[in-house]
């Protein structure tokens with residue numbers, strides 16, 4: 001029971017621990033097993049401290065998380081076909097805790113991208129659009145001139161990179177050149 005308690009607004013997955021029945025009565029989107037309350041589906045936690053109730057709202061019904069919304073987040077992992085993004089802002093609203101989003105390699109650019117790490121690096125700030133909200137994860141796309149990396153840092157020295165032509169970024173500190181799928185708003189997007 002050392003896991004951190006999810007707060008109101010936290011994103012949880014089925015089976016995530018929410019608390020014990022001595023603290024809260026389980027409500028919609030939760031179940032009780034041996035006095036411990038778990039999430040029965042993916043969604044947003046809502047804790048009513050006055051009524052001492054906990055419930056999980058399916059995140060499809062969360063007003064900002066919908067197809068077409070623009071998001072701003074940080075790339076936290078790049079794999080063989082997927083990039084993971086911690087979404088910090090949705091539809092211009094800052095979230096109290098980040099949601100997880102994924103960008104499939106085919107959804108990075110209109111141009112062929114061999115692997116996610118050719119377009120994104122961990123720590124990049126990306127602007128993306130929600131294209132699907134169905135399973136546990138929010139699916140994102142950066143296809144389009146205005147979408148993609150809006151801020152990136154040199155992988156050698158950590159300085160912010162300056163945009164050059166053709167998606168090439170250069171480091172004014174060490175001269176390192178790196179490639180990304182950048183947005184035309186690179187360096188200008190409001191964070």
Ligand SMILES: [Zn+2]
Nearest residue numbers: 154157171174
């Ligand atoms: Zn550098």
